[in-house]
Amino acid sequence: MKYTSQSVAKPYFIFALILLAGEILFGLLMGIQYIWGDFLFPLIPFNVLRMVHTNLLIVLLLFGFMGATYYLIPEESENELWSPKLAMITFWVFVVAGVLTILGYLFVPYAQLTELTFNNLLPTMGREFLEQPLPTKVGIVLVVLSYLLNVSMTILKGRRTVITTVLLTGLLGLAVFFLFAFYVPDNLIMDKFFWWFTVHLWVEATWELILGAILAFVLIKVTGVDREHIDKWLYLIIAMTMVSGILGTGHHFFYMGAPEYWLWIGSISSAVEPLPFLLMVLFAFTMARDRKIKHDNEIALTWAKGNAVMGFLGAGVWGFFHTLAPVNMYTHGTQLTAAHGHLSFYGAYVMIIFTVISYAMPILRGRPHGNCAKAQKVELTSFWMMNIGMLGLTLALSAAGIVQIMDQRVGTDLIGFMESQESINGIYMVRAGFGLLVFTGLLTYFYSFFVKEPAKS
Amino acid sequence: MTERITKSMAKNIYYGGGTFALMIFIALTFDTVHQIPKRSNQQNMTESVVAGKKLWEKNDCVGCHSIVGEGAYYAPELMNVFQRRGASDETAFKAYMQGWMAAQPLAIPNRRKMPQFHLTPTEVDNLSDFLIWTSKIDANDWPPTIEG
Secondary structure, eight states: OOSGGGGGHHHHHHHHHHHHHHHHHHHHHHHHHHHOTTTTTTTSOHHHHHHHHHHHHHHHHHHHHHHHHHHHHHHHHTSOOSOHHHHHHHHHHHHHHHHHHHHHHHHSOHHHHHHHTTTTTSOOOSSTTOOOOHHHHHHHHHHHHHHHHHHHHHHHTSOOOHHHHHHHHHHHHHHHHHGGGGOOOSSHHHHHHHHHHHHHHIIIIIHHHHHHHHHHHHHHHHHOOOHHHHHHHHHHHHHHHHHHHHHHGGGGSSSSSOOTHHHHHHHHHHHHTHHHHHHHHHHHHHHHHTOSSOOSOHHHHHHHHHHHHHHIIIIIIHHHHTTSHHHHHHHTTSHHHHHHHHHHIIIIIIHHHHHHHHHHHHHHTTOTTOSOHHHHHHHHHHHHHHHHHHHHHHHHHHHHHHHHHHHHHSSSSOOOHHHHHHHTHHHHHHHHHHHHHHHHHHHHHHHHTTSOOOOOO | OGGGSOHHHHHHHHHHHHHHHHHHHHHHHHHHHHHHHHHTTGGGOOHHHHHHHHHHHHTTGGGTOEETTEEOSSSOBOTTHHHHHHTTOHHHHHHHHHHHHHHOSOOOTTSOOOOOOOOOHHHHHHHHHHHHHHHTSOOTTOSSSTTO
């Protein structure tokens, strides 16, 4: 560790991983309730499980991005963090707000929660992924603002690199587009239209900048490739992201009440959306091939390559499957969307968190050469368990989606939703099985942190 | 391929391309905002419809159902439930909704359960009005079939 203030990243990383365990656990519970509808009912209805599952994901990624930023910004700008104290205060505020929100979801009926949290003053609740009570949403804004302030001040007084510029642009975008979460028009269609400004422009535009910057940082560190070369790749990747991702928002506007021209604009732009992810794969593998040093932390590079490949599969390939308007007519609102959502969030975003933690955490723990060979081996086992688990789960959800489409939407001999879902039950069991593999993989990953280092001779 | 592209070229594609895409996006946003009221028959958005939307949000209906294709996939799509369960007849649909909401949760073992939300008859009517209004939105001929 070059700068002492980098150590504020550590609690962020640890908390992100704890939240990830919660996220996957609730995913498993949902997977079981999908098969046996009485499971946990009426104790925790499905919508509550889902809220906890998706909100934990969003919050854990924010914690991970923040940890990654606090780790890499001092090193990139060759400067101590502007205020490590503010970073720690922000951490605890975010932890308390996050935990209280989850407890609120679990222990207070949602309708009552809206009343307790002043939702009538400015109704923003009850929309997918943005279910957070008003005080939590305001809290997120404050946390992000203090984080942005800290990062900007550090960048301003130090060296500016392409990585810090791209990262800061991504973070600014994240902050700006979250503000649409506060705009809820009475017209459902208008509401949906602007809801996507937060949801899509986060995950398919601004977050990709953050992802690219973190990946570039880790690749510089573990491959020793010349920065000029890395910068060029980073610019190319984010150029393709911006060109395809912004107008790619249109693929959500096909069949929700927006005008017809989105059918064309959305299809064409989002057909290009796999490109930045393909470039990321080329980027990671080219840098690994041309590496100037052989870093002892080999598993960090494995995660970086895996991140690029799984991100390409989940966001690129699985996104492309249903992004053309004539196909989307049949796939819109089916389990295929769920399949794509699972693999893309895992491959692109959860795995970049694993990548940066795998690189930075050993250093934060006083192991500049990475963990010992045995710990890396355990980590590699968990890498494969989680990747195979997520791929299996995605394939199962895709199969479920195809059956659902054939049952409800193709031909003349149609059956209803509930009947169709019953016929998919076997596939949902396979899905839950792969989910269990992911969770076991995560526990194995946790175990790798506790493998004892061999005594130094 | 990447050998021929320099860093400054890549940088220019990023700034130029990004700005260009953003400008088109903003222009189309204005046009869409202008068209949505007509496509969604905003003139028919009565107080009851708006109250129904608020109830939809307050009870997190989207946590299990999808509406106009968005939401969760645990329970049926509701954009066309008016046609499916009400045969496009407002009186029949409203009566059906009163019975259906009162009967939840259904006592069928291991069927996916809908909680009992304890809505008043007026609130159930608001919800019905909201779903009837939603069913008439021009969503480019989606959903493809009555099964949603």
